[in-house]
Amino acid sequence: MSKTLDNTYWILFKSMFVISMSTFGGGFVIITLMQKKFCDELQWIDKDEILNITALAQSAPGSLAVNASILFGYQLKGIKGSLVAMLATILPPLFIITFISIFYSMFSDNKIVQIALKVMRSGVAAVIIDAALSLMKDVFKSKDLFNVLMMAVAFILSYFVKVDTVVLILLGLALAIGLELIQNRKVVKAHGVV
Amino acid sequence: MELFKIFFCFFEIGLFSFGGGYAAVPLIQSMVVERYHWLTVSEFINLITIAEMTPGPIVINAATFVGMKIDGFLEAVVSTLGSVVPSLIIVLLLSWLYKKYKELDIVKRILKRIRPLVVAMILSAGFSILVMALFKVNDYRNINLDNIQVIEIVIFVASLFLMRRYKVNPIMIIFGSGLVGTLSYVLFAMI
Numbered sequence: 521m522s523k524t525l526d527n528t529y530w531i532l533f534k535s536m537f538v539i540s541m542s543t544f545g546g547g548f549v550i551i552t553l554m555q556k557k558f559c560d561e562l563q564w565i566d567k568d569e570i571l572n573i574t575a576l577a578q579s580a581p582g583s584l585a586v587n588a589s590i591l592f593g594y595q596l597k598g599i600k601g602s603l604v605a606m607l608a609t610i611l612p613p614l615f616i617i618t619f620i621s622i623f624y625s626m627f628s629d630n631k632i633v634q635i636a637l638k639v640m641r642s643g644v645a646a647v648i649i650d651a652a653l654s655l656m657k658d659v660f661k662s663k664d665l666f667n668v669l670m671m672a673v674a675f676i677l678s679y680f681v682k683v684d685t686v687v688l689i690l691l692g693l694a695l696a697i698g699l700e701l702i703q704n705r706k707v708v709k710a711h712g713v714v
Numbered sequence: 715m716e717l718f719k720i721f722f723c724f725f726e727i728g729l730f731s732f733g734g735g736y737a738a739v740p741l742i743q744s745m746v747v748e749r750y751h752w753l754t755v756s757e758f759i760n761l762i763t764i765a766e767m768t769p770g771p772i773v774i775n776a777a778t779f780v781g782m783k784i785d786g787f788l789e790a791v792v793s794t795l796g797s798v799v800p801s802l803i804i805v806l807l808l809s810w811l812y813k814k815y816k817e818l819d820i821v822k823r824i825l826k827r828i829r830p831l832v833v834a835m836i837l838s839a840g841f842s843i844l845v846m847a848l849f850k851v852n853d854y855r856n857i858n859l860d861n862i863q864v865i866e867i868v869i870f871v872a873s874l875f876l877m878r879r880y881k882v883n884p885i886m887i888i889f890g891s892g893l894v895g896t897l898s899y900v901l902f903a904m905i
């Protein structure tokens with residue numbers, strides 16, 4: 521019994537460590553990698569929940585990667601899970617930057633390293649767009665026109681108008697809560713109570 | 715004394731860096747360059763370059779780098795911890811609330827409504843990186859078709875195909891694209 525328990529922590533740590541080590545290109549990469557590992561591969565959590573976690577992570581201060589790991593760890597194993605997931609997320613950059621700050625000039629002047637990092641971006645873009653395509657398919661499948669419109673408008677605001685993601689999430693939350701209130705009022709009126 | 719100062723400097727940065735990523739850069743600069751003079755402007759530019767080249771959140775990269783610069787590994791650990799403690803407190807509270815109320819119908823409906831928004835943001839992040847990879851510009855408005863990067867296009871298309879058709883692991887794709895891309899550049903340079 522305790523062995524399976526320990527195993528979950530170890531798999532969580534190992535997976536988050538590898539994921540964190542591979543998140544070149546910003547916070548959303550970690551979300552897509554977490555989705556692949558924890559939804560598709562291990563089936564610890566479903567896709568909807570990863571999206572909920574992303575929205576919540578984005579609405580708190582701090583980096584998306586760290587916040588998402590804390591939220592995810594907590595859903596899985598409470599406070600201990602959060603600590604394990606967070607530690608696994610911050611250790612790789614801690615080690616890498618420590619190492620690089622010692623050998624900085626060797627690293628930054630290296631042509632090969634620079635090429636590798638630039639060209640890697642095309643792979644990173646493919647990883648994020650692959651995840652986005654799968655998630656978009658789910659939104660279209662829901663056949664909810666409101667959802668599809670919300671997605672299209674949010675994309676335009678985010679990509680073309682450059683609205684900050686935190687602002688977008690907060691606006692979306694406000695809109696969702698507002699709609700909820702309007703709907704409740706209608707229900708109350710229809711039933712003639714209050 | 716210095717350790718406390720380092721810890722609370724990055725605690726403050728962690729607390730006020732909403733949105734993470736490059737939104738945090740001006741805040742980090744004002745703290746470590748202007749207020750505490752731990753880094754010079756040119757060292758700060760080096761830091762941003764390194765952060766861009768390495769995995770991990772920029773605030774953590776900055777904390778570790780500044781800690782190492784001040785003295786050594788102990789300072790790096792303290793500053794890194796300082797930068798994540800605000801997140802840990804706030805997000806743990808948020809996690810607890812989420813776990814407690816996520817089964818409530820009203821919470822479920824509200825979360826369901828904002829999911830398409832998160833999908834849109836992921837797609838938007840993907841497009842930004844794609845434009846940077848294929849055209850070497852930071853913004854779609856600066857796209858110049860003469861600058862299109864052929865090797866990057868091939869790698870992008872091949873990566874997407876491998877993932878969608880054969881479900882290749884994304885981590886393999888990230889490191890694989892770096893390896894194959896670099897080899898191609900070296901080969902083309904030799905021809």
